[in-house]
Amino acid sequence: MKISKFILPLLAALFATALSAQTQIQTTIDPSKATNVIRIAIPFPQLQASLDAQQINAIFFAPLTRDVAQSGIFAIAPMPPNVPATPDLLKRINAMYLLAVSAHMEEQDYVIEGRLIDTTGATQLGKRYRGPAGALTKIAHTMANDLVRMVNGKPGIFLSQIAFASDRDGAWEIYLMDWDGGNQRRITNHNRLSILPSWSPDSERMVYTSFSRNASDMYIINRRGGGLMRIHTGLGLNTSARFSPVSNEIAFVGSINGNPDIYVIKDNGSGLRRLTTSPSIESTPEWSPNGRQICFTSGRSGSPQIYVMDAEGTNVRRISFDEGQWNDDARFSPDGESLAYTSRVNGRFQIRITNIVTGESRIVAGEGSNEQPTWSPDGRWIAFQSNRSGKWQVYRMRVDGTDLMPLTFNAENKEPDWSKKPE
Amino acid sequence: MTKTLKAVGIALLVVLALAAVGCRTKKTPAPVTAPPVATETAPPVVAPPPTRVEPPVDFVKPEPAVTEEVLPSDIDELNRVAQQRGYIQDAFFAFDESTLSADAQSALTNSANWLKKNSSYGLLIEGHCDERGTEQYNLALGDRRANTAKEYLQTLGIDASRLRTVSYGEERPFDAGHDESAWAKNRRDHLVIIGK
Structure with missing residues (x-):
């Protein structure tokens, strides 16, 4: 039990770096609009110990970060591994926001909580999503839509x-x-x-x-x-x-x-x-x-x-x-x-x-x-x-x-x- | 010399005989034309009693050979046979064209003749296109191709109620290749015999 508690965040951090590196390559930002792009840090979610990090990555975290990276509004700022995301760190990696996500089970459902934190440490957006395993990808697209709506006034297209x-x-x-x-x-x-x-x-x-x-x-x-x-x-x-x-x-x-x-x-x-x-x-x-x-x-x-x-x-x-x-x-x-x-x-x-x-x-x-x-x-x-x-x-x-x-x-x-x- | 001539003569005879037999079996009976309708009623003719005349035995002519053919009852098999023997022939088109070439007209004329003799069947005319156009426009082009054939068959005397059309555009190519020989095969009206 103790081992898994120790290993999971490590795995999570590894995934997070691997993914953010990947999404960085995929993202192409129109140079004329580059100044409008908002840098955001999205570390791998904090998971309840019983949850399978690999599964959460495949059906939730990967689609979420892909959506955000391809939104044309956000760019994902790569995070150094195993460093807690503090307002200070955000400033160092030149990110305006941190999206802190956690996942745990309630009865048969997954509960995903997301908080969008700015460089002062204040929460700009807090939201809780709940659904069975089959809904996790939809929750990822919904969360990405909510992020875009907050900045843009219009929702993203991630549920289209x-x-x-x-x-x-x-x-x-x-x-x-x-x-x-x-x-x-x-x-x-x-x-x-x-x-x-x-x-x-x-x-x-x-x-x-x-x-x-x-x-x-x-x-x-x-x-x-x-x-x-x-x-x-x-x-x-x-x-x-x-x-x-x-x-x-x-x-x-x-x-x-x-x-x-x-x-x-x-x-x-x-x-x-x-x-x-x-x-x-x-x-x-x-x-x-x-x-x-x-x-x-x-x-x-x-x-x-x-x-x-x-x-x-x-x-x-x-x-x-x-x-x-x-x-x-x-x-x-x-x-x-x-x-x-x-x-x-x-x-x-x-x-x-x-x-x-x-x-x-x-x-x-x-x-x-x-x-x-x-x-x-x-x-x-x-x-x-x-x-x-x-x-x-x-x-x-x-x-x-x-x-x-x-x-x-x-x-x-x-x-x-x-x-x-x-x- | 005389031997060679004789041989040639025999050979010729054999060829002629074979040709005659060939003709007989190939020929289908001439279509029965309806007698012209008399405009005035002629006085009734009283036929004389028949007299029996025995022809000399040597001159008895063989009965004309009648070829009978049972059409397959299964409609798919009928279509296979009819296409194979050329009773029903597909009509082919030039690129982005829906007008009938001389070859296409002759194919349709041939098909119309079969339809006239087999009045219990109708025809589904499928318009097809090659892959070089766009799908949506080709669906419309295939519709035009199918209807061009339908109109032509009507002018040949086939009732419209026996003819249906559908366009498959480029959705169902006959040849999956990507060259002119494949495209030429795919630009066609495919004729399918259907129950009336």
């Missing part, structure tokens, strides 16, 4: 979810994962091709397309896999369905006699409206964050290009102009000013970000083909699919292309859609 399609269990089905790729789980059970998920504005439901009846149909399901319903449109295709961010409407691609156009229907299957009438192919609609505009892809010029129109189908204007090339998958940034889309460059697809106000445009280049970008709710990150490894996988990067990391590894994974609400 990314929906995607995967064929890891045989047929393509819809899956969910945490923002860091953790907690991957299957939501649908069609056993047939099911693709292109889109989150509802409250991040409770998803709309997607499934071929479970030898035809492509639109379905809605909740994030726990319940409440499945099919939306009957009376049209062909029913693909690229996108929930409006402000209402119960869904924009999608419907087809009559081989003429795909943009339509809108309510999530109860009523109120079908047609927004485009061109004889060319129209595809891939997406709402602006205020719901007043819809961007889409059209082949009306002879090649697939990006257009924006008002949500009533009027005032159509062209956004992409690289004639003869191929553009698709446009998504509005959360501030509504930019579109991220897939653009063919030298025979490969790349993510392009175009400011639709200034017309400024840049390509975030990468290996392989890179398609289907989706913005994080805070607009700082983009998840997308790439075949650079030889298989389609979902990746995540900052909007400037840095801090790239794969989020999926198992079989093939594609069509990420980031939830709109941060929590």
Whole structure:
């Protein structure tokens, strides 16, 4: 007993140094914003003797420090091992805050206590979280969100979810994962091709397309896999369905006699409206964050290009102009000013970000083909699919292309859609 | 010299005979065309009683060979057989195109002929694309490809109620390769026989 009491803090300190060293490397801070970054020290939690430090590290401390390190708001200050974190030490390592965390058991639950201490020794934020072992990672993300909210006024995105399609269990089905790729789980059970998920504005439901009846149909399901319903449109295709961010409407691609156009229907299957009438192919609609505009892809010029129109189908204007090339998958940034889309460059697809106000445009280049970008709710990150490894996988990067990391590894994974609400 | 000529002659005869047999078994009976509808009713013709005439034994012609084929009752097996024997043929497309080439038209004409003879079946037309485009636009392109074939089959006399379409875009390639030969195979309308 005495030995374990002695060894555990030692182990904890070792983990803490190993982790902070690792996160230091992973963190890339925009130099122009470096002055705004707040240095914070996060020693390994004080654990009740019966707790397994390795387990706490894997499912709680590692996700917590990753979140904080990648928040863009904090930078983790490395702590010398086996030195108590005093206000004096904070000054020496040039940290503004110390996050002191402890963990113990109450009945079957874990209780995590976190205190944010400033250089005067005063507690700026104190919070207690309680839940079973399965909730520890969620507690880590919640704690990181609380830290960001304290500094930023807005919560972090660490509880946001990314929906995607995967064929890891045989047929393509819809899956969910945490923002860091953790907690991957299957939501649908069609056993047939099911693709292109889109989150509802409250991040409770998803709309997607499934071929479970030898035809492509639109379905809605909740994030726990319940409440499945099919939306009957009376049209062909029913693909690229996108929930409006402000209402119960869904924009999608419907087809009559081989003429795909943009339509809108309510999530109860009523109120079908047609927004485009061109004889060319129209595809891939997406709402602006205020719901007043819809961007889409059209082949009306002879090649697939990006257009924006008002949500009533009027005032159509062209956004992409690289004639003869191929553009698709446009998504509005959360501030509504930019579109991220897939653009063919030298025979490969790349993510392009175009400011639709200034017309400024840049390509975030990468290996392989890179398609289907989706913005994080805070607009700082983009998840997308790439075949650079030889298989389609979902990746995540900052909007400037840095801090790239794969989020999926198992079989093939594609069509990420980031939830709109941060929590 | 005469021996060679004789040999050549015999060989020719054998070839001709074989060709005749080949033709007979291959030929399917000509489609029965409905008699033209008479606009005026003709007076009834009273047929004379039949007289039995025995043809000379030497001139009895063999019955025309009729090939019978039981279609597999299992729909997947039927599709396999129909594709293999070319009763139903997929139509192929150029990159980012949904118009029918001469080859595609002839494939569909052939398929329409089978459908006319087998009226208890319908057709699911699956539009497919190669991987070089984007997924979402390709789903729309596949829909256009499938419907182009549907319209063409209708002009050939197949009722729309027997024809269904679906687009798989680039989701279900026939060839998993990443070169032009694979892409060419993947840009197609795949025809699947279904119960009506």
